[in-house]
Amino acid sequence: MRRISIFGATGSVGANGVDLIRRAGGPAAYHTVALTGGRNIARLARMARDLRAEIAVTAHPELLDELRDALSGSGVEAAAGPQALIDAAQRPADWVLSAIVGAAGLVPGLTALAQGSILALANKESLVCAGPLLRHAAQASGATILPVDSEHSAIFQALGQDNLESVKDVTITASGGAFRDWPLERLAAATVAEASTHPNWAMGQRITIDSASMFNKAMEVIEAKEFFGLRPDQIRVLVHPESIIHAMVSHVDGGTIAHLGAPDMRHAIGYALNWPARAPLPVAPLDLAALGSLTFRAPDEHRWPALRLAREVMAAGGMAGAVFNAAKEQALDDFIAGRIGFTRMAPRVEMTLQALSARAGFGDDPVDLDTVLHWDREARKETAA
Numbered sequence: 001m002r003r004i005s006i007f008g009a010t011g012s013v014g015a016n017g018v019d020l021i022r023r024a025g026g027p028a029a030y031h032t033v034a035l036t037g038g039r040n041i042a043r044l045a046r047m048a049r050d051l052r053a054e055i056a057v058t059a060h061p062e063l064l065d066e067l068r069d070a071l072s073g074s075g076v077e078a079a080a081g082p083q084a085l086i087d088a089a090q091r092p093a094d095w096v097l098s099a100i101v102g103a104a105g106l107v108p109g110l111t112a113l114a115q116g117s118i119l120a121l122a123n124k125e126s127l128v129c130a131g132p133l134l135r136h137a138a139q140a141s142g143a144t145i146l147p148v149d150s151e152h153s154a155i156f157q158a159l160g161q162d163n164l165e166s167v168k169d170v171t172i173t174a175s176g177g178a179f180r181d182w183p184l185e186r187l188a189a190a191t192v193a194e195a196s197t198h199p200n201w202a203m204g205q206r207i208t209i210d211s212a213s214m215f216n217k218a219m220e221v222i223e224a225k226e227f228f229g230l231r232p233d234q235i236r237v238l239v240h241p242e243s244i245i246h247a248m249v250s251h252v253d254g255g256t257i258a259h260l261g262a263p264d265m266r267h268a269i270g271y272a273l274n275w276p277a278r279a280p281l282p283v284a285p286l287d288l289a290a291l292g293s294l295t296f297r298a299p300d301e302h303r304w305p306a307l308r309l310a311r312e313v314m315a316a317g318g319m320a321g322a323v324f325n326a327a328k329e330q331a332l333d334d335f336i337a338g339r340i341g342f343t344r345m346a347p348r349v350e351m352t353l354q355a356l357s358a359r360a361g362f363g364d365d366p367v368d369l370d371t372v373l374h375w376d377r378e379a380r381k382e383t384a385a
C-alpha cells in the first residue's frame with residue numbers, strides 16, 4: 001500500500017489533500033504515515049483518526065497535551081515541536097505533500113526529500129528561499145519534486161515531454177486578487193478583512209492577502225525559475241480575472257499550450273498524487289459555453305510593485321530569494337497585526353532588499369541550510385515594523 005504524509009494537513013491545501021485520500025478509500029487505499037498541523041488540534045486529531053495515521057504532529061510544543069487528549073484511544077501517536085516535524089519527515093513515505101505555509105515548510109520538505117520520497121510541493125516559499133538546496137537534496141537521494149501550486153502544475157502538464165529548448169516562454173496567470181479593480185487611492189486604507197477575500201480561490205489567509213498584493217505572483221515567478229530552470233525573461237505574468245487558464249507554454253514554433261480548469265486545488269494536488277497516471281478527481285468539469293468569455297489584461301507594476309521586485313530578486317540571485325521571502329512574511333505579519341497599511345508592505349520589502357544587499361551583497365546561491373536561515377532571520381529583523 002502506498003505510504004503518504006501530509007505536512008500542513010489542517011490548512012487549505014492540506015485539507016484538500018486529506019479529502020482526496022478519504023475519497024480514494026482512506027485507510028483502505030493509502031497508509032497514512034504522518035499528518036501535521038499547527039494550532040488546529042481538533043481538526044488534526046479528527047483527520048488522523050479518520051485516516052488511521054501512524055503519527056500526528058503539531059508544530060507547537062505547548063499543544064502536545066491537548067493533541068494527546070484528542071487522540072486518546074485512537075492508537076495514533078502524538079508529538080509536537082520542530083524536531084518532531086523533522087522526525088515525522090524522516091519516517092519512510094512514498095509521497096509527501098508539503099503544505100505548511102511559509103519558510104517553516106523548508107526543513108520538513110528538505111528532510112522528506114533526503115528520504116527519497118516524492119515531494120508534492122505546494123510550499124512555494126521553500127523554492128523561493130532555497131531552490132538550489134531542494135534540487136540538490138532531490139538529486140542526492142533520487143527523490144522527485146512535483147509542483148502543486150496550480151500555475152506550476154499547469155506548466156508541468158503543458159510541458160509534457162517537451163524539451164526546455166523548444167520553449168520560448170511561459171505565462172503564469174494572475175486573478176488580480178481582491179483589489180484588482182479598486183482605484184489606486186483606496187489601497188492605502190484597505191483592511192485585513194478586505195484583503196482576505198479572493199475572487200476565485202478558497203485558500204488560507206496569507207496566500208489570499210498575497211494575491212491581493214501580487215506578492216503571490218511575484219513568488220510564483222521566482223518559483224517557476226527555480227522549478228523549471230527558466231530564464232527570468234522567459235516568465236510572463238498575465239492578469240486573467242476568471243482564473244480558468246492557469247498557465248501557458250509558448251514554443252519556439254509559434255504554438256501555445258494552455259492548461260485550463262476550474263479553480264479547485266484538488267486538480268493540482270490530485271494530479272501530483274496520481275502522477276504519472278491520471279485518475280478521476282472530484283473537480284467540476286469546465287463549461288466554457290456557460291462562461292462565455294475569458295478576459296486578459298497586462299499587469300500594472302505601479303499597482304503591483306511586487307512584480308518588479310521579483311525581477312530584481314532574480315537578477316540579484318544568491319540569497320536575495322531568502323531575503324525577499326522572509327521580508328514579505330514579516331511585512332505580511334505586520335499588516336495582519338495592524339502595524340502597517342496594505343501599501344506599506346512592498347516598500348518595506350524593497351527597503352530590506354536594499355539594506356541587506358548594501359550590507360553584505362547577496363553572495364552565491366545557497367549551499368547550506370544555516371546560511372539560508374541566517375539571511376531569513378536578518379531579513380525579518382530588518383523588516384519588522
Ligand SMILES: NC(=O)C1=CN([C@@H]2O[C@H](COP(=O)(O)OP(=O)(O)OC[C@H]3O[C@@H](n4cnc5c(N)ncnc54)[C@H](OP(=O)(O)O)[C@@H]3O)[C@@H](O)[C@H]2O)C=CC1
Pocket residue numbers: 007008009010011012013014036037038039040041059098099100101102104122123124125148149150201202203204205206207265
Ligand atoms: N491555499 C491554496 O489553495 C494554495 C496554497 N499554496 C501554498 O501552499 C502552502 C499552504 O497554503 P494554505 O493551505 O493556503 O495555508 P493555510 O494557512 O490554510 O495552512 C497552513 C498549514 O500550515 C500549518 N502551519 C502554520 N504555521 C506553521 C508553522 N510555523 N509550522 C508548522 N506548520 C504550520 C497550519 O496549521 P494550523 O492551521 O493548524 O495552525 C496549516 O496546517 C503555502 O505555501 C501556500 O503558498 C499554493 C497554491 C495554492
Ligand SMILES: CC(=O)[C@@H](O)[C@H](O)COP(=O)(O)O
Pocket residue numbers: 149150151173174175176177201207210211212216217243265
Ligand atoms: C491556487 C493557486 O495556485 C494560487 O496561488 C492562486 O494562483 C492565487 O490566485 P492569484 O492568481 O490571485 O494569485
Ligand SMILES: [Mn+2]
Pocket residue numbers: 149150151220
Ligand atoms: Mn498559484
